[in-house]
Amino acid sequence: MSRVCELTGKGPMTGNNVSHANNKSRRRFLPNLNDVTLMSEALGQSFKLRISAAGLRSVDHRGGLDAYLAKAKDTELSTAALKIKKAIAKAQEAAA
Template sequence: MARVCEVTGKKPMSGNNVSHANNKTKRRFLPNLQRRKFWVESQSRWINLRLSNAALRTIDKNGIDSVIAKMRSEGKSV
């Protein structure tokens, strides 16, 4: 399964580990993904999402219904 947030679309980034001697080796920065289950009152059902921590904060601020509506308008299936 891909490490991608279903709401924000955050993906792993690449960068460098830099040692004290300034040697550089490649590394990956992974998003902080969480599995969460939400009760959607308007649809009377549970939905499971794999979200970043930033997406959880967005849901807390705007509500799950508005986030789902925005995802559907972008063409994502929920």
């Protein structure tokens, strides 16, 4: 399982561990990923996603999964999130 947020595309970054003696060794900064279940109002269904804590705050800020995916760029989303986005768009189009 890759360490990439399914909604924001946030992944591992690299940097240095710096000791008191200023010795430097390479390290990885991993994103804070959580397994969450988000509800889609348009589909009336819940989806399990692996997203970062910052991504979860963004979903809450935009007003839920449907609103977040409507504004999200397709290049940042995972394949599972893209399928959900297209299903939501289709359901909203049919309802209108």
